[in-house]
Amino acid sequence: MDKLVSIIISVYNKEEFLKECIESLIHLKIDHKQIEAIFVDDCSTDRSLEIIESYAKDHDFIQIISLPSNTGSPSEPRNVGMKQATGKYITLLDADDWLDTDGFPKFIHKVNEDDADFGLGRSFKHSSKGVAHHARFTTYKDASHVKPEEIIKIFRAVGPPGKVFKRELIEKHQIAFEHMKFGEDKLFFTELISKVEDITMSTTPVYHVNRFDENESLVKETSxxxxxxxxxxxxxxxxxxxxxxxxxxxxxxxxxxxxxxxxxxxxxxxxxxxxxxxxxxxxxxxxxxxxxxxxxxxxxxxxxxxxxxxxxxxxxxxxxxxxxxxxxxxGRWHFYIEDNVVYKVTEHKIEGIKPISEGCYPVYEGTQMIDGSLVEVIRVLKPESVEIKRVSAVAMRDVQVAKDVEFDYHDGRLYIKQDQFAKMPHADVNLCVYHDDLGLTLVHASYPSNNERYKMKRQKFKLEFVDRIKEKKDAKYINKITGPMILTRKANLYKDVGFVEALQSLEPGTKVNPTSISHTSKGTPRLVLEDGSIMTANKDFVTKMNTTKLDKYITDIPKRIKVKKACKLYGTRAFNQTPVKDLAAGEQLNISNILYTDKSTPRLVTEDGNFLTANKDYIEVIE
Known part of the structure; x- marks a missing residue:
């Protein structure tokens, strides 16, 4: 019997992430007789294959294909999996990502009900900074029988997340992934979309993308x-x-x-x-x-x-x-308002370059008493052609937690009654104004400024509402010592609990070892370190360190190291920007420090301030 959907997962050395990936499939709220999950292992050298096999023994819908030799990219594993597939639809899942257990079944049933060639569902990106939208511009509304050319940014995200397509399309047109170090998705989906007649677009959560610091990929390894x-x-x-x-x-x-x-x-x-x-x-x-x-x-x-x-x-x-x-x-922009529209110009004036309109610029005007009720008022600076669609209260670190609020709009202002916020889950929130089809803008905390002499501080700040109930439930300060901690922001060490005499400044990522907690005269907690110095216990600046996975890393600061396997040198400890340079096996570097990511992964800091992995498989300590 043919399946409704075949889920193709290419695997190479993903043992740390496979459990969450596989269990998301096991817990899909769907009749598992309708699905098949085809894992194609590209000769992993870690425990990836062993982990998949342990689950396959108990779950008939899981299939395993082991390739005879490593192919070097996801292309061939995906092609092999698609040839094996029997589903009406195919979706591609990276082994370090996971499907939404509630949303994906609803989404695939809707696509099937529409008999659509192609489906686009909502994806979310998970990182150490929180949860953000991934390619929202292809899932901004619920709609059936959409033509691909009607989705203006359909080619902006041409990877697997949130996409399903009919198997017969790739078979009829003989579409397959080409073997490439980078960009295979772009060619595959560009050709595939060109053969699509109609699309189901959905705002249902479908796919979760892993962008945590520990997750490395071939894309990050390409300069x-x-x-x-x-x-x-x-x-x-x-x-x-x-x-x-x-x-x-x-x-x-x-x-x-x-x-x-x-x-x-x-x-x-x-x-x-x-x-x-x-x-x-x-x-x-x-x-x-x-x-x-x-x-x-x-x-x-x-x-x-x-x-x-x-x-x-x-x-x-x-x-x-x-x-x-x-x-x-x-971001050296100067802003000003003209005819109810915000414009920006660069710091340096260049002949022939005209100001750029910001499109939609909502600004908070405070809580106002109107007709006996407290109302939040937001002025919206925009051209008349910009249409406001909705307003939503969105959790500051997790866009999955959001609630639309009712509002009145007149005289260029949004009026939101305070009872609207009672419907929100307990979370600190931003207010987001959605406009036209694709636009979304967080509400600004202040009006733009373009004073020629003075620069306005905090001009980029957005309106932040801190949940009073959550604030009471979730203490602001660390009140118990459980082991080493990591700075998430730059912080000072002090000689005294009153923070009168500063000793030195510590960089984000610095490991500290508190031994006790002291308090100010007003009862504010402070961390006391091994050497007696004092620092903040505020959770916005310091977090508990996870020491469970440190065995494979260098954690004592070396003076000099040698590269064992080719790797990359980065300008940030999160490895979230383009690499500074490639490091070849045999290269030696002087090391000045070790800093940790917010997820407790150590990074070696070179003497010129760049970062590289501290993984012992890649790095050897010389002295």
């Missing part, structure tokens, strides 16, 4: 220049696909704006590079490819910042281009 050359090849391929005209423009817009501006030129990596000519050379090659196919790059730019960058790039000399890009990347 920005390498990625750009691979993207240049993908651009050439897409130009040759002969896509329908509207889809072709959307696909090329995605590649130009996202891959060559947002992630290539509009980056700190580019600005810091001592070899900018390599960047310019590649952009010129991209423009040559477009011209060969009778396209003009500027026709695929919608973002006004990128349009300005492109126009300045075309000028002789790159001084103005670099000045503008530097201001844009570092």
């Amino acid at each position: 920005v220049i390498d990625k750009a050359y691979l993207n240049k090849d993908i651009l050439e391929r897409v130009c040759e696909m002969e896509l329908p005209e509207q889809l072709n423009k959307l696909a090329l817009n995605r590649i130009i704006e996202l891959d060559f501006f947002r992630r290539f030129l509009h980056t700190k990596t580019f600005l810091k590079s001592e070899h900018k000519e390599a960047f310019y050379e590649l952009i010129d090659e991209v423009e040559a490819i477009l011209k060969k196919h009778h396209y003009d790059m500027k026709d695929f730019l919608d973002n006004p910042i990128f349009i300005n960058m492109y126009n300045l790039y075309q000028l002789e000399g790159k001084a103005d281009f670099l000045t503008y890009t530097r201001d844009a990347v570092h």
Whole structure:
């Protein structure tokens, strides 16, 4: 009997994440006779295969395919899994991610009810900073029988999360993943979407993406220049696909704006590079490819910042281009209000560059007594063409926790009665204004300022409502010593509990060993460290350290190390930015410190302030 959906999971060395992935499938609220989960192991060298086998013994819907040799990317494992599949629909799941146990069954049944070629469900990104939307621009409403060209940003997220598609589509058109170090998803889904007739779009939670610090991938291991050359090849391929005209423009817009501006030129990596000519050379090659196919790059730019960058790039000399890009990347904007619309200009004025409209800029005007009731008032600065769709109270670190609130809108202001907030789960919240189809903006705490002499502090602050009930339930301070702790923010050490005499400043990620808790005269808790110094016990600055997985890491600060396996050097301890450089086996570096991520993963700090893994499989201590 054919299944409703085949779930394809390619696996390579994911033992730390597989349990959550597999158990999300086991707990799906669906008749498991309707599904099959096909795990394709690409010759893992850890316990991944053993873990899958332990679950397969008790669950008939789990199938295992072991490849004879490592293929080096998810492409071939996915192809093998799709050939084995018998489901009407196929979905791809990364082994370190998981499906929503409630939402995915509802979503796949709706897609099947519509007999849609393709389904787009809501995905969420989980990281040490909290839970955020992942590609909300393809799941902004519930709708059936949508044409792909009607979803303006359908090519902006071309990975597996939240997508299902008919198996017969890939069989009929012989669509498969190509073996690539980077970008295989882009080609596969671009070609697949071009064959789709109708789509079911859903706001139902479907897929959860793991972006915690410990999760490494081939994508993170690819440098920005390498990625750009691979993207240049993908651009050439897409130009040759002969896509329908509207889809072709959307696909090329995605590649130009996202891959060559947002992630290539509009980056700190580019600005810091001592070899900018390599960047310019590649952009010129991209423009040559477009011209060969009778396209003009500027026709695929919608973002006004990128349009300005492109126009300045075309000028002789790159001084103005670099000045503008530097201001844009570092957020050096000056804001002002004109005719009820907020505009921004860069810190350095450049001839010919016009101010950019912010679109929608909601500002909190406080709690006001209106007709005998307390009402929260928000002024909305926007052009008349911008349409407000809804307002939602959203938990500050978890967008999954959200509740729409009723409001009145007149005289350019939103009026929200306070009883609306009684419906919210206990959480600290931001207010979010949704506008048009894709727009969402958090409410600002203050109006914009553009004083020529004085810079307004905290201008970027958003309105934050702290739950009074939660605040009482969840103490603000650590009140019990259970072991070592990690700083999550920069903090000072003091000689006294009153914080009068500062001793030194500690960086985020520093490990500290409190021995006791002292209190100020007003009863505020302070941590007392081994050497008698005092620091804050505020949970916003310090968190308990998880010591259960430290055996495989270097935790005593070495003076010098040698790289055992090729790895990357990063500019941040979270490894969440483009690598600074590749490190080859045999390279040696001087180490000045060890800092920890918010998830308690140690990172080695080089003498020039960069970060690399402390994993003993990759690093050997010399002295």
